[in-house]
Amino acid sequence: MEQEPKYPVRTTETTLAILDTLKEANEMGVTELSNQLNLGKSTVHNHLSTLRKHDFVVKEDEQYRLGLRFLELGGHSRNQMKLYEVAEPEVRALAEETEEMVNLATHEHGKCVYLYRAKGAQAVELDTYAGLRTGLHSTALGKAMLAHLPESRVDDIIETNGLSAETQHTITDRDELHEELETIRERGVAFDREERLNGLRCVAAPITDTDGRSIGAISVAAPTGRLKGDRFSTDMPDTVHSTANVIELSMTHM
Amino acid sequence: MEQEPKYPVRTTETTLAILDTLKEANEMGVTELSNQLNLGKSTVHNHLSTLRKHDFVVKEDEQYRLGLRFLELGGHSRNQMKLYEVAEPEVRALAEETEEMVNLATHEHGKCVYLYRAKGAQAVELDTYAGLRTGLHSTALGKAMLAHLPESRVDDIIETNGLSAETQHTITDRDELHEELETIRERGVAFDREERLNGLRCVAAPITDTDGRSIGAISVAAPTGRLKGDRFSTDMPDTVHSTANVIELSMTHM
DNA sequence: AAAACTGTTCCGTTCTCAAGAACGGGGGTT
DNA sequence: AACCCCCGTTCTTGAGAACGGAACAGTTTT
Numbered sequence: 001m002e003q004e005p006k007y008p009v010r011t012t013e014t015t016l017a018i019l020d021t022l023k024e025a026n027e028m029g030v031t032e033l034s035n036q037l038n039l040g041k042s043t044v045h046n047h048l049s050t051l052r053k054h055d056f057v058v059k060e061d062e063q064y065r066l067g068l069r070f071l072e073l074g075g076h077s078r079n080q081m082k083l084y085e086v087a088e089p090e091v092r093a094l095a096e097e098t099e100e101m102v103n104l105a106t107h108e109h110g111k112c113v114y115l116y117r118a119k120g121a122q123a124v125e126l127d128t129y130a131g132l133r134t135g136l137h138s139t140a141l142g143k144a145m146l147a148h149l150p151e152s153r154v155d156d157i158i159e160t161n162g163l164s165a166e167t168q169h170t171i172t173d174r175d176e177l178h179e180e181l182e183t184i185r186e187r188g189v190a191f192d193r194e195e196r197l198n199g200l201r202c203v204a205a206p207i208t209d210t211d212g213r214s215i216g217a218i219s220v221a222a223p224t225g226r227l228k229g230d231r232f233s234t235d236m237p238d239t240v241h242s243t244a245n246v247i248e249l250s251m252t253h254m
Numbered sequence: 255m256e257q258e259p260k261y262p263v264r265t266t267e268t269t270l271a272i273l274d275t276l277k278e279a280n281e282m283g284v285t286e287l288s289n290q291l292n293l294g295k296s297t298v299h300n301h302l303s304t305l306r307k308h309d310f311v312v313k314e315d316e317q318y319r320l321g322l323r324f325l326e327l328g329g330h331s332r333n334q335m336k337l338y339e340v341a342e343p344e345v346r347a348l349a350e351e352t353e354e355m356v357n358l359a360t361h362e363h364g365k366c367v368y369l370y371r372a373k374g375a376q377a378v379e380l381d382t383y384a385g386l387r388t389g390l391h392s393t394a395l396g397k398a399m400l401a402h403l404p405e406s407r408v409d410d411i412i413e414t415n416g417l418s419a420e421t422q423h424t425i426t427d428r429d430e431l432h433e434e435l436e437t438i439r440e441r442g443v444a445f446d447r448e449e450r451l452n453g454l455r456c457v458a459a460p461i462t463d464t465d466g467r468s469i470g471a472i473s474v475a476a477p478t479g480r481l482k483g484d485r486f487s488t489d490m491p492d493t494v495h496s497t498a499n500v501i502e503l504s505m506t507h508m
Numbered sequence: 509a510a511a512a513c514t515g516t517t518c519c520g521t522t523c524t525c526a527a528g529a530a531c532g533g534g535g536g537t538t
Numbered sequence: 539a540a541c542c543c544c545c546g547t548t549c550t551t552g553a554g555a556a557c558g559g560a561a562c563a564g565t566t567t568t
Contacts, residue, residue: 005303011265012304023330040558049259050266068367070328071385076277077320079383113322129333131325294527
């Protein structure tokens with residue numbers, strides 16, 4: 001499905017490789033980068049100075065970092081998403097109401113992409129941030145979205161990305177995942193029982209378009225100790241589900 | 255000051271040009287892009303498919319848009335900024351307290367870059383977003399930062415970027431700007447009296463490092479009708495200034 | 509003092525990017 | 539239905555640029 005470009009631009013790919021490596025390491029020098037990527041020092045230097053000219057990279061004492069130009073492009077593309085526009089205030093309200101961490105995500109190329117997060121008063125500190133990509137199978141957000149995609153698409157995604165085990169509770173079996181998705185469709189909400197992070201539970205609800213296909217999802221995340229019993233099995237699902245419905249309604253009326 | 259790369263990577267520059275054009279237009283097709291940039295259709299196509307492979311661009315019915323990959327890189331680089339980390343909760347608190355729109359910004363390459371904004375209950379809807387770049391001379395944020403940079407640097411920046419008139423109140427004279435900066439240094443806060451947007455006033459305070467050089471600024475923005483009299487001239491300046499001090503303190507103790 | 513780093517400059521070779529034309533598929537229009 | 543027009547994509551080829559290697563100029567380390 002994911003078609004390789006027939007005539008890729010290799011120079012651009014090395015530029016992107018440099019950016020990616022820079023992201024992983026936070027800060028790197030020319031020599032370090034050239035070793036890690038098996039490129040000539042001069043090559044890396046030329047790429048970096050070109051990127052620097054356009055503010056995609058900043059240099060600080062012989063060390064290069066990603067520049068804030070990415071924020072500009074990323075923020076812009078997020079802003080023009082209708083989903084973000086209508087969901088953002090609802091997500092903030094839900095965070096205040098539940099006092100927990102609330103996430104908004106969409107999917108792109110078979111990955112779950114976090115768009116926004118709002119911290120409630122008691123919210124746990126998490127490793128999530130806007131722009132973060134995770135697999136779709138290991139989060140409540142992802143499973144909620146998978147549940148409302150065509151089965152063929154789901155299989156495609158599994159084929160491409162696999163079902164990596166994030167914790168001992170992650171669903172790693174294809175059939176088991178399909179059953180879970182069926183349950184999610186019946187109940188309208190998805191649960192994450194420490195499937196991505198030990199000690200963390202989530203409740204998510206999908207946001208679908210008028211054709212019933214998912215365009216995103218919202219979730220509430222909280223430590224297992226605070227999200228159990230009725231709060232986990234009925235109260236929170238109802239709250240999350242109704243917020244998702246409000247967002248869906250606003251989406252269709254604009 | 256701003257040195258041109260001696261050996262720029264031209265291919266990378268065309269890639270960046272495509273991305274920039276795509277950002278301005280939100281959505282474009284191959285032919286449209288090739289006309290606007292005076293590039294061959296195949297060239298544009300090859301660049302786009304390469305970018306698409308790496309999720310920097312998404313295709314939807316013959317139309318290309320910026321992908322959310324930029325959010326990933328941008329969010330990442332923002333997160334590792336100490337400034338953002340310590341200022342974010344303070345900015346949120348200030349938004350709740352004042353009920354207005356509160357902004358956090360830094361400067362990069364002589365431009366003002368918005369890092370974060372928090373909406374208070376009454377906050378005006380603005381065209382600002384995280385990642386947005388504006389000139390330093392036409393906002394309270396920018397002037398607060400300029401006031402605590404070396405004079406030579408300020409002149410460099412004026413030289414490079416000019417003093418564009420955003421409204422009829424924008425400071426467009428070099429000497430007048432220098433006087434204003436002197437006043438800001440004395441008072442500790444900067445004002446924006448409809449200098450960037452008609453009807454909008456701002457109060458900003460700089461955030462400086464231990465050497466007294468600005469690394470960022472925070473501001474409160476509100477319609478002129480709500481930000482006048484003592485609230486504009488004394489109350490809000492005090493509030494903003496003290497929040498900036500809290501952020502400065504947290505910055506030095508970590 | 510010199511050795512070992514760093515980033516940067518420069519040049520020659522090789523690879524490949526860019527352009528242009530041709531292809532194939534959809535939508536309209538006549 | 540046959541036509542045309544416009545789209546994105548494929549393919550080829552010459553011009554030009556990216557790449558690696560080597561030498562240079564600073565710092566810091568030994």
